[in-house]
Amino acid sequence: MEYSENLSFLQSLQASFCFIFFFFTISFSIFSFFLLFMRQKVWCNCDICCGYLTSSWLMEFGNLCDWYTHLLQKSPTHTIHIHVLGNTITANPDNVEYMLKTRFDNYPKGKPFSTILGDLLGKGIFNVDGDSWVFQRKMASLELGSVSIRSFAFEVVMAEIKHRLLPLLSSYAEKDGSVLDLQDVFRRFTFDNICKFSFGLDPGCLELALPISQFAESFDLATKLSAERAMVASPLIWKIKRLLNLGSERRLKEAIKKVNVLAKEVIIQKRKLGFSTHQDLLSRFMACIKDDNYLKDIVISFILAGRDTMASALTTFFWLVATHPEVESKIRDEADRIMHPNQEFPSFEQIREMHYLHAAVYESLRLYPPVQFDSKFARQDDVLRDGTFVMKGTRVTYHPYAMGRIEAIWGPDCMEFKPQRWLNNGTFFPQSPFKYPVFQAGIRVCLGKEMAVVAMKSVAAAVLRPFDIHVVHANVAPRFDSGLTATVRGGLPVVVRERRATNQHC
Secondary structure: OHHHHHHHHHHHHHHHHHHHHHHHHHHHHHHHHHHHHHHOOOOOOOHHHHHHHHOHHHHOOOOHHHHHHHHHHHOOOOEEEEHHHOEEEEOOHHHHHHHHHHOHHHOOOHHHHHHHHHHHHOOOHHHOOHHHHHHHHHHHHHHHOOHHHHHHHHHHHHHHHHHHHHHHHHHHHHOOOOEEEHHHHHHHHHHHHHHHHHHOOOOOOOOOOOOOOHHHHHHHHHHHHHHHHOOOOOHHHHHHHHHHOOHHHHHHHHHHHHHHHHHHHHHHHHHHHOOOOOOOHHHHHHOOOOOHHHHHHHHHHHHHHHHHHHHHHHHHHHHHHHOOHHHHHHHHHHHHHHOOOOOOOOOHHHHHHOHHHHHHHHHHHHHOOOOOOEEEEOOOOEEOOOOOEEOOOOEEEEOHHHHOOOHHHHOOOOOOOOHHHHEEOOEEOOOOOOOOOEOEOHHHOOOOHHHHHHHHHHHHHHHHOOEEEEEOOOOOOOOEEOOOOOEEOOOOEEEEEEOOHHHOOO
16 A cells, blocks of 8 residues: 555656746747847848738839849949848949959858758758868769769760650640640659659659659658758747647648658669669769768759759749740741751750850840859958958858849840840850859869759750740749749640741751
8 A cells, every 4th residue: 555655656646847947948938039030130220121921022023032133233332232131242243253263262152051951951952051062072072073973974864865764745736725834744744854864763753644743742841841951030939839839831841751651662673673783963963972862862962953953944944935926936947957857856066056045045044044143151351352241250242133234234134035145156154153153163163063954955965956835924934932942833824836847947
């Protein structure tokens, strides 16, 4: 009897202790968040901050990036401040060069950025600084710079075009008037392409039946919700939601869990198939990395780099070309001149000879960069080239989307789609990467830049010769969803028609 009473007392004491400990933990967490919250500048009466917090910019602009562009165009230095976000935004090429080259060490991705994307990207190359970034950068540079890997990338792209993209477009061309979402097609195309190139695996997303991919859907949701973290007035908001597993943070957690499971499955499959003799990038990384969690982060970074950016770039390129028939005609004329009669697909050498198409791709990316802005965090107090003071810990963002629309950079015709601005006597002539940081610039310049441009040109040359692409809402400018890359809201509905043989000059 006495033993039973003692046991009951101990259980009661244990329950009371657990409750007190739980209550103390929650109270301490809330108190800590409250102290941090009080230190944040969550309100500012300046016009820009009021416009951001109240979303009043929506009355005049369809996209947040267009509002930022408007503000940057009006600023004498092409630099603005959003105090409630602790964010300095610039469209000044001198500032971009200063951040990405001159004072590169003072403007890393930074811990705040890594925290925002850490749950999704982990220790992947897009979310790290220091030694980890140097190691992944060096590995990727050695591989992507080789002739063999570039040839392999071209073969993968052309196979996907020949066996999936063109047959799909032909099937819709036969259905007179049927509408196809070209953005969805390009997202499937690039997902298949990056998986085959990076992992040696084929998800088959662009098969004629257009199957649903759980991985792709979860990845889309995870990138969208991760990007939305950066848009809240205070990081405390999403951190509290994550702590309590509420709303968007709960959905993000579930999406990332699915992405991680499927990314790890990619690694397991590679180990089963063997990787020592394979050409894909993952096989080359697996030869020197044994940590599967690290490899999982690399897998996710590969997908982010090769799928979303390419799909975004192709979508806006085809929208621009379809709405500028004179450009479309010149692209076709150049392809017909360089390719042989009755030749269906261009060779790698022929793609390199298409200077006007190259210029059209660059001009499209100038107006609609897949990554509309990129942020760094100041390690120490600093002063930008335009005299803007930057306090330690400030988020500093350069804005390629806005830079493409600044008259001081591109002239009074900056809003026009004019590929000829990139040509000198018919030959492509590049501009400074600091006035055109679409592929970043300086030490962090995109390693896959050349392969991405070749892939875009390959798709354009292969599609525009046999097909007419008619955009359903041709007069409506793209509106973008929030995300790590620019995704057109509602997709790109088009009608595909086969061109008459007499118009193909072959």
